[in-house]
Amino acid sequence: MRDNSPSTMASYAPPRFLTDLLHARSPSGYEGEAQAVFDQHVKPAADTYSGDALGNRIAVLNPKGDPTLMLAGHMDELGLLVTYVNKDGFVYFDTIGGHDRSVISGRRVVIKTANGTVKGVTGKRAIHLMDEADRKKVPEIHEIWIDIGARTKAEALERISIGDSATYDHEFELIHGSIGTARAFDNKVGAYVVGEALIRLSKEAKKPAARVVAVATSQEEIGCRGAATSGFSVDPQVSLVVDVGHATDHPDCDNRKYGETKLSGGPIICRGANINPLVFENLLKAAKRLKIPYQVESDPRPTGTDARAIQVGRGGVATGVVSIPLRYMHTPSEVVDLEDVERCVRLFVEFARGIKKGDYRNW
Numbered sequence: 492m493r494d495n496s497p498s499t500m501a502s503y504a505p506p507r508f509l510t511d512l513l514h515a516r517s518p519s520g521y522e523g524e525a526q527a528v529f530d531q532h533v534k535p536a537a538d539t540y541s542g543d544a545l546g547n548r549i550a551v552l553n554p555k556g557d558p559t560l561m562l563a564g565h566m567d568e569l570g571l572l573v574t575y576v577n578k579d580g581f582v583y584f585d586t587i588g589g590h591d592r593s594v595i596s597g598r599r600v601v602i603k604t605a606n607g608t609v610k611g612v613t614g615k616r617a618i619h620l621m622d623e624a625d626r627k628k629v630p631e632i633h634e635i636w637i638d639i640g641a642r643t644k645a646e647a648l649e650r651i652s653i654g655d656s657a658t659y660d661h662e663f664e665l666i667h668g669s670i671g672t673a674r675a676f677d678n679k680v681g682a683y684v685v686g687e688a689l690i691r692l693s694k695e696a697k698k699p700a701a702r703v704v705a706v707a708t709s710q711e712e713i714g715c716r717g718a719a720t721s722g723f724s725v726d727p728q729v730s731l732v733v734d735v736g737h738a739t740d741h742p743d744c745d746n747r748k749y750g751e752t753k754l755s756g757g758p759i760i761c762r763g764a765n766i767n768p769l770v771f772e773n774l775l776k777a778a779k780r781l782k783i784p785y786q787v788e789s790d791p792r793p794t795g796t797d798a799r800a801i802q803v804g805r806g807g808v809a810t811g812v813v814s815i816p817l818r819y820m821h822t823p824s825e826v827v828d829l830e831d832v833e834r835c836v837r838l839f840v841e842f843a844r845g846i847k848k849g850d851y852r853n854w
């Protein structure tokens with residue numbers, strides 16, 4: 492349980508590997524900074540370590556083990572992509588991933604260029620300059636621009652290029668105790684969970700029976716593309732996917748439509764067609780052995796996670812999905828309880844420990 496005493500709040504120290512990932516800017520297709528963090532922290536613990544053409548990072552522990560358990564968490568995040576610069580030097584963009592258009596303007600952004608970063612702000616017409624009807628509208632993407640302080644197109648294009656990516660300039664911070672905010676908990680927490688689980692398993696005296704493969708996947712936000720290729724190359728029998736899930740415990744969220752899940756309530760274990768029933772059962776058993784709080788949600792469709800791609804790879808994979816409760820998904824200020832992240836790491840380690848040789852034949 493989370494201790495709310497003031498002394499604990501003051502001393503809560505988030506793990507360095509996680510904060511490094513949260514600071515990394517990694518829109519889909521531009522994951523370089525997150526790859527470098529994963530390389531630095533996870534590679535030393537792995538028996539073999541590789542990348543692929545899609546930008547995945549693949550860490551293998553116990554390469555001769557059986558079955559193969561693939562742990563997947565995506566490391567890409569939402570972003571903006573420079574598409575056009577007008578004659579006055581204002582920069583237009585398309586969105587990478589599913590943005591809420593009502594929160595894009597009025598932000599500070601950082602554009603990553605070949606020559607370093609360029610700062611800017613997302614501008615739109617001020618409220619005073621709108622008529623009554625305009626004030627009620629959510630702006631279209633082409634009605635917002637990035638202002639980098641340039642006066643002409645030529646001046647702007649000396650500093651940035653078409654195809655450069657940008658992210659909000661919102662960094663991670665703790666807001667109360669272990670509850671933090673960041674622009675991209677989705678899904679740096681997942682990449683952290685799979686990497687950290689492999690690191691902890693590597694330190695245990697007893698090797699797991701399974702070949703454990705932790706994959707920081709690329710391009711999830713634009714269609715689970717890194718999971719499709721890494722699922723094929725890793726060739727697992729069993730796979731656990733970790734992503735963020737909606738905590739529905741805030742105002743204006745109808746439980747009749749969206750179910751009941753809570754921030755700080757522990758990892759959310761999913762049930763439904765995307766989930767192998769025995770994987771679900773074993774996740775529940777692992778959570779009970781650990782005596783950690785957990786929550787159950789259900790989804791009748793392929794989930795909106797990497798598991799939708801991994802499950803139907805090759806001849807089929809027994810997949811499970813675990814979500815870390817999060818409020819305000821896909822906004823610049825997502826909120827997560829880092830204690831839920833730690834519980835998820837422990838759940839993945841315990842699940843991996845529980846797998847026996849040949850187990851998957853019944854799954």
Ligand SMILES: [Zn+2]
Nearest residue numbers: 677678712821
């Ligand atoms: Zn997302």
